[in-house]
Amino acid sequence: MTTLIRASAAQQQGKPLRLAKRVLGAALIAAALVRAISVSAAESYPLSFWAAQTVNGLVLGGVYALVALGYTLVYGILLMINFAHGEVMMIGGVAGFFGLQLAAALGLLGGSSLAAALGLLLVLSFGMGVAALTGVTLERVAYRPLRNAPRLAPLISAIGASLFMQYSVLLIFGVRPMVYQRPPLIADGIRLGVVFIPLTGLIIFVTSLLLMGSLFVIVQRTKLGRAMRAVAADKEAAALMGVDVNQVIAFTFLLGSALAGAAGVMLGLHNGVIKFNSGFIPGLKAFTAAVLGGIGNIPGAMVGALVLGLAESLGPSALGIPAEYRDIIAFSVLVLVLVFRPSGLLGGGEVEKRA
Amino acid sequence: MSIVLPVLRDALRRGVIAFVVLAYLTLVGLPARLGNDAPLIFALLAMVVLGLLLRRAEDCRGWTLLVQGFLAGAVAGVLTSALVGGLAVLVGSGVRLQQVLDKLTPPNLAAWLGVSPAVITRNQLGIIEVVRLALWLALAGVGGSMLARLFRAPLPIPAARQWRWLVIALPFVALGFVIAMGDASFPLVAGQRSTVRLLFALLAVGSGMLALRAAQPGLERRLVASALLVGLAVLPFVLDQFQNAVMGIVFIFVMMGLGLNIVVGYAGLLDLGYVAFFAVGAYAYAFLSAPFSSPWFSQQLTQLGLPTTQPLLSFWQALVPVMVLGALGGVMLGLPVLRLRGDYLAIVTLGFGEIIRLFMVNLADLTNGPRGLLNIATPQLFGYDLGNPRDMFILALIGSGAIAFIALRLERSRVGRAWIAVREDEEAAQAMGIHLVRAKLLAFAIGATFAALAGQLYAARQINIFPENFSLFVSIDALALVIVGGMGSIPGVVLGAIALKGLPEVLRGVDEYRIVTFAALLVIMMIVRPAGVLPADRR
Known part of the structure; x- marks a missing residue:
């Protein structure tokens, strides 16, 4: 079926058009490279600047990767974009804010470094827990009743859920941004030669690698993971084999949302503030990352996120354009990937059918 | 025992769902807006929610359903009164909750409990008010079980053929009101005359779309359409x-x-x-x-x-x-x-x-x-x-x-x-x-x-x-009006624009809740009626 559709799509596009597309893509990349080289020759930023930007990009990439995994997991199973995923992340961040306040009030964060580390771990798990609960509720209320509905219905329902969550947070907690008080334990950073690495950045990067590793183990090595892969491959067949499809889908949302919650807490710690709309743009970018790596593909999401984070932090200075255009770079990457390589960097195959 | 346990479990489940809805509305500050009517409106709301939940109850003999409704209402009531009462006591004893939860003001909680805000700020809340709230919601549960019967019955589909003239007359009646209200001697609400008139104007246009759909295709529809066009042409000249x-x-x-x-x-x-x-x-x-x-x-x-x-x-x-x-x-x-x-x-x-x-x-x-x-x-x-x-x-x-x-x-x-x-x-x-x-x-x-x-x-x-x-919100508004009206349907677009851009102007007071309401509406709409209010008719 897939090959048939691909063939017909290719036929319709015709050879000259495809060739033109390839040439255009190559030309775009070449133009970007030439521009980058000429700009860097002209501006000559110091090495420490580039190093700092790289660190920044990797940290950003770590956060995006955690969110992107949620998109990829859900897409892999339900073939739908969980548009409200960014908001799940935001709610995790809000929960993390309150967890942090509570931990600070209990005096957990000011004491010995062991107690502070434990406190931070608790805050992180609280954020993950609340986000997981939100994600599972979201699936139950807004997506499950629509599993057999027309194509656009779940997406529109997701847009509604996304707006609902954003503005509920605004109504309930008011317009004041929630300012994360960074505990003294992680307020500092380390210096490696010319590079200054903030501790929050290091923690984010390491934690996201750890979480991604555990996700990989869950999906590949556990019984539930096997059930997830079975449902992703064929829902009906999995149900016939005795897999509780509803439960597996709920579990998928739980996993993805917990990761997003962790990302929300980390974003709060890194940026220092969470607002009702803090999840929207990062969510969109994480989706971009998932598409960039090949949606439905777990390692792809990580690679895509790191590439996107680097492109975003290095891009404006490399291309010699103002930093306000950062978001434009991310969205252009999304458009270009979808146009020139819809299966993503690591993806092979079935995007045509699913898209 | 084997009967009692599932009944209790179901009651707990339904009660908790109703409680979550009520708690959410409390947190976003709706009671303060409703003022003295808050307990009544919330009870009605709980009735509808519980009614919808009880609709699926397996055992539907009269008294069992009543008991189930009562139990679910009681669960919701106990939880809600515990929440509201607890918050009221916290606020009364000087905890500045409002710094975190923006809408938990004394008037908000007071409206829920049916007392004056001063009672809460002075921490004079009695146990009676809290119990009253719980009983009130339990009663709403009983009402809900009666509603459930109604919801369970097949929807009475109106006999469109015979009654269509009523629908067709509606826009013209509304237009008549609009014109009549332009006269200063019209005996109506002096303060809100302009808003009420706007509401009728919106109603006229919106119901016009329904009338268009109700009219039978052919000559009748063409006549109705031309009459509606004339009405529309009059509208700008009578409005302020x-x-x-x-x-x-x-x-x-x-x-x-x-x-x-x-x-x-x-x-x-x-x-x-x-x-x-x-x-x-x-x-x-x-x-x-x-x-x-x-x-x-x-x-x-x-x-x-x-x-x-x-x-x-x-x-x-x-x-x-x-x-x-x-x-x-x-x-x-x-x-x-x-x-x-x-x-x-x-x-x-x-x-x-x-x-x-x-x-x-x-x-x-x-x-x-x-x-x-x-x-x-x-x-x-x-x-x-x-x-x-x-x-x-x-x-x-x-x-x-x-x-x-x-x-x-x-x-x-x-x-x-x-x-x-x-x-x-x-x-x-x-x-x-x-x-x-x-x-x-x-x-x-x-x-x-x-x-x-x-x-x-x-x-x-x-x-x-x-x-x-x-x-982005302009895009979302435009998309939502197309979807709410019914994708692919031209009268649907007009109806959607009236509902999404016009009605909020009438409901200036609840402007704050516009986006949330509308977002919830999108989700509900997709579940209940994915094709929209006036779906395109298939030819």
Whole structure:
């Protein structure tokens, strides 16, 4: 079926058009490279600047990767974009804010470094827990009743859920941004030669690698993971084999949302503030990352996120354009990937059918 | 025992769901808005929620259902009163909850408990008020179980044939009220006369769409349609400035919605960046009519030796370039996304919309950045200035009428059938010999042209435009009105615009809750009635 559709799509596009597309893509990349080289020759930023930007990009990439995994997991199973995923992340961040306040009030964060580390771990798990609960509720209320509905219905329902969550947070907690008080334990950073690495950045990067590793183990090595892969491959067949499809889908949302919650807490710690709309743009970018790596593909999401984070932090200075255009770079990457390589960097195959 | 346990479990489940709904509404501060009526309205709400939940109860013999309702209501009541009472005591004993939870003010909690705010601030809340609340909700549960019976019965489908004249008469009755209320001697609510009148005007237009659907196809429908057109033509001349201004915005959104309806409703291409074309139209007209606001543009004109202090083109002359630019914009968006479908398309178009907005903000040389383009010319006709709300409403009406006519003709043309085929199944459509590229590009181009026209009218109406007028929410509003009305249905678009852009003006008081209500409505709508209020009839 897939090959048939691909063939017909290719036929319709015709050879000259495809060739033109390839040439255009190559030309775009070449133009970007030439521009980058000429700009860097002209501006000559110091090495420490580039190093700092790289660190920044990797940290950003770590956060995006955690969110992107949620998109990829859900897409892999339900073939739908969980548009409200960014908001799940935001709610995790809000929960993390309150967890942090509570931990600070209990005096957990000011004491010995062991107690502070434990406190931070608790805050992180609280954020993950609340986000997981939100994600599972979201699936139950807004997506499950629509599993057999027309194509656009779940997406529109997701847009509604996304707006609902954003503005509920605004109504309930008011317009004041929630300012994360960074505990003294992680307020500092380390210096490696010319590079200054903030501790929050290091923690984010390491934690996201750890979480991604555990996700990989869950999906590949556990019984539930096997059930997830079975449902992703064929829902009906999995149900016939005795897999509780509803439960597996709920579990998928739980996993993805917990990761997003962790990302929300980390974003709060890194940026220092969470607002009702803090999840929207990062969510969109994480989706971009998932598409960039090949949606439905777990390692792809990580690679895509790191590439996107680097492109975003290095891009404006490399291309010699103002930093306000950062978001434009991310969205252009999304458009270009979808146009020139819809299966993503690591993806092979079935995007045509699913898209 | 074996019967009791599941009953209790179900009661707990239903009670908790009702409690979550009530707790949410408390946290967003609705009781304070409702004032003294809060307990009654909330009890009614709990009744409906519990009724819907009990509808599915397996055991439906009379008294069991009553008991189940009572139990569920009691669970909800105990939880809610514990929450509200606990919060009230906290607030009363000086905990500054409001610093965290914005809406937990003493009046909010007091309205729920049916006491005066002073009772809460002085911490004089008695146990009786809290128990009263719990009992009240338990009673609502009993009411809910009665409602459940009603919900369970098959929906009484009105015999449309015989009763259709009532529906058809409705818009004209509403219009009659609007006209009668224009007379100062009309015995009605002095303070809110203008708002009530607006409500009736909106009702007249909205029910007109229902009447159109109720009338039987053929001569009858044509007669009703012409009578409705006459009614619409009368409307601008009987309404006052404020009412005309609201209707003007509603119909600018109708123009936009009709354009989006072609892209989403007919061709099934979900476009979340539709505001981009609206912005293209508005900014194009702004450049042409107020070149002095754009630094770069006025500089270019001075170099060419042209005057920059007056409009380059009049409103009518600008129609042509605006439409051309809109169509070009549509094709430019359409070309790269031709192969994408569904969700992917939605995200990419969303990205495009954001890119356009970011350019509007950041390309300060061209667009004057967030300071916006100012002093845009209003349309003139034979020396008359059409910039006032009434004439703007008339222009929007004419625009919507023209677009609706074109859309209707397109829908029934070869192109329209091709779009619908593409929407239903791309592969099958292609196999039937439909040129996918042409069909999709045409849909994007035509939809964008209509949006650009709406944008031009909007710019002329606003006189000053800023990037924040073209945020993502305009796209979402436009999409939502198409969906709520019924995708692919022209009367649906009008009804959707009335519901989403007009009614909020009447309900100014609940403006704060507009987005949440509307977001919840989107989800509920997709679950209950995915085809919209007035779905397109299949031919």
